[in-house]
Amino acid sequence: MSPKKTLTFLALCSVLLAVLALAQPQGSHFTQAMARETIAGCAEAKEAAPAPVALPGAGEKCWIGKEYYFIYSFDKKPKMGTVILKIQVFDQAGKRDTSMEITGNSGMPSMRGAHDSGDVSFQLNKRGDYLLPLNLVMPGEWEVRLTFFKDKGAIFYGSLKFKV
Secondary structure, three states: OOOOHHHHHHHHHHHHHHHHHHHHOOOOOHHHHHHHHHHHHHHHHOOOOOEEEOOOOOOOEEEEOOEEEEEEEEEEOOOOEEEEEEEEEEEOOOOOOOEEEEEEEEHHHHOOOOOOOOOOOEEOOOOOOOOEEEEEEEOOEEEEEEEEOOOEEEEEEEEEEOOO
């Protein structure tokens, strides 16, 4: 779960807690035990996703465990407008792998939420490249948070930063 989603979820849990306390019929009490149970459920959700791994530069191998690695690049030097992020995934023997699903969330770390794309799925082309168009609307530092899925489970979280 992204930090933004985690904060949103925790805020909703707090609101839910307040609503439950206010919605109790007269003579009924929202107990401390009920409050602790609600807060514990919110804390479990916070632990859902680990922090993303900072990725090396474009063109360098980025290992996903011991079985896979990927290489990323851009179709052109990142500048304002649309830039395509390309990812190629390989198994440890160097053979191309197209069995994964990859999502990316782009935005500016200094303006979290202002220009964020939300989670967008990469599209697989005929060559086996995973492609994601990035809409870069202003100069500054940008970040793309990547999530790799295999067999419906997330297996890798990564973050790449670049300047426009």
